[in-house]
Amino acid sequence: MKNVLIFSMIFSIFFLTGCWSRVEINERAFVSTILVDKGKHGHIDVTLTFPLTNRLATDQTGGFQSSGKPYAALTYSGKNISESFHKMQVDLPRRITFGQAKILVIGENMAKEGITKILEFIIREPSLNINIAMFIAPGKAKDIIQLVPAFEQSQSRILLGFTKNEITLLTTPKDFFETVNGDMAVSMLKVGKRKTLSENGKKAVWVGTDGIALFKNYKMVRKLTSYEGRGALWLRNTVKRALITIQSPTDHKDINVTVLQASAKIHPSKNEPYTFDVHVNVEGDLSASDSTIDLGKETTIKKLELIGEKAIRKRIAGAFTASKKAGADAFQFGEYLSWYKPKIWKKSERNWASIYQDKVQLNILVDLKIKRRGTENNPFWTKEFNP
The missing domain is CATH 3.30.300.210 (Nutrient germinant receptor protein C, domain 3)
Structure with missing residues (x-):
């Protein structure tokens, strides 16, 4: 009986599997914000921002001390988002993962051309949440990364705060996927510069909300004013x-x-x-x-x-x-x-x-x-x- 038990234990070892596909946390690059712009020659420019955990060391009071910006941003261009993403992955020592991505910002020119390629990438990327918050930026979406996050550690937290505090309309890729015609309303941002006390009186980039972008067949066709945008919130x-x-x-x-x-x-x-x-x-x-x-x-x-x-x-x-x-x-x-x-x-x-x-x-x-x-x-x- 004892020999049978020992044989069974040894035999079962051969059927045990480890986490062969496991990737350690310190081998990952976690995306926080995705910014997409219309590039040159029909290409798409993709900018990803990443938190730099090595620059987020806590001090004795529980606050953050940093020797530089606590986030990084990389921009690559390709025929589609997938190509831009893979070009970026080749140059990074860590594996890019979208599991922590919360914000998608699309440049106005890209939005007017159409966002089907963006939605195509989102629905096929298994680690991307289809409930991330969407915004339309005037000009280039990547200009948002110049925002000085005076109250937060990153730009993504500020934009996420707009939706959490119900200041603006929350629209997600899922909302587009559930339509039959690609018609939808998405919140617009405004970008400017003003003197800020946190930057010793120097001018710094700030971002706020500014009306609603109307989409028809997945293309931006009109912008609602801030007044009309409030009506959109009531309708939604x-x-x-x-x-x-x-x-x-x-x-x-x-x-x-x-x-x-x-x-x-x-x-x-x-x-x-x-x-x-x-x-x-x-x-x-x-x-x-x-x-x-x-x-x-x-x-x-x-x-x-x-x-x-x-x-x-x-x-x-x-x-x-x-x-x-x-x-x-x-x-x-x-x-x-x-x-x-x-x-x-x-x-x-x-x-x-x-x-x-x-x-x-x-x-x-x-x-x-x-x-x-x-x-x-x-x-x-x-x-x-x-x-």
Whole structure:
């Protein structure tokens, strides 16, 4: 019995396998941001940024000490992204991995030419997450790497913060993959230079958000203004915290309402096949008032709610009208039609682009409730004039 047990243990050793494909962490180069630009002679320029862990040594207080920039950026050109990537891999001593990539930035010229080659690489690269956040950059995407990350360790963390804090629209490659026509809305960035205290008063590159890029058939065809872009957020049901500025009906001074909760539901109208009902429910607080209007009256609050509802409707209508002019169903009304009225969609699918542009209409219904108005019904400074 003992000999049988020993034989079984020895025999089983031959069937044990190790991690033959294992790659140690210190042999990897982790990509944090992917930046894609239109190159020369029909090529595509790909820039990848990598965190440099050897420059992120912690001090005794738990902070970071660095002898240089804590990230590196490499740019290579090729006929497609795959070729650019492989050229880069040949020159690197570590294996490139996209498992930690969180941000994809596409240059405006590349976006206008089309992003199908970019999406093709993403869907075929097994280590790339199809839920990474997408942005469109004015000019060259790689200019973003000059950004001085005053509050963060890298540019990617700043851009990721825009989406996490719900400042801008979160669009991912997955959103494009789920469309039937390549129509989508993607947030745009703006890049500039300004003097910063962190750089001893010297001018440094900064990046902010700047409207929405509309895509039709995977190509950027129009840019929404910042005002229209806010309407796009409502249509995509991504407004969580926002500021609505309305004018007082008495002295036309500004009154601010901070949105605390918001939800939007879209359904095809029961009577009209190409009309959609957009129901928006909003709750907010009065956060500031430059007006002397009496906020203690319920009739006043109701008037402000109606004015606020009108302002939201105008923003939504502005984004929708811009998308119709561009002929881009960037807010996927066709998808709503296919879900709720599949028979009508089946008849309309082939000609949906022209139907959307010529026939689709919206009924925008907004219900705004101002829940809290603060401890003072009127601005405190009015007490000087009304003792």
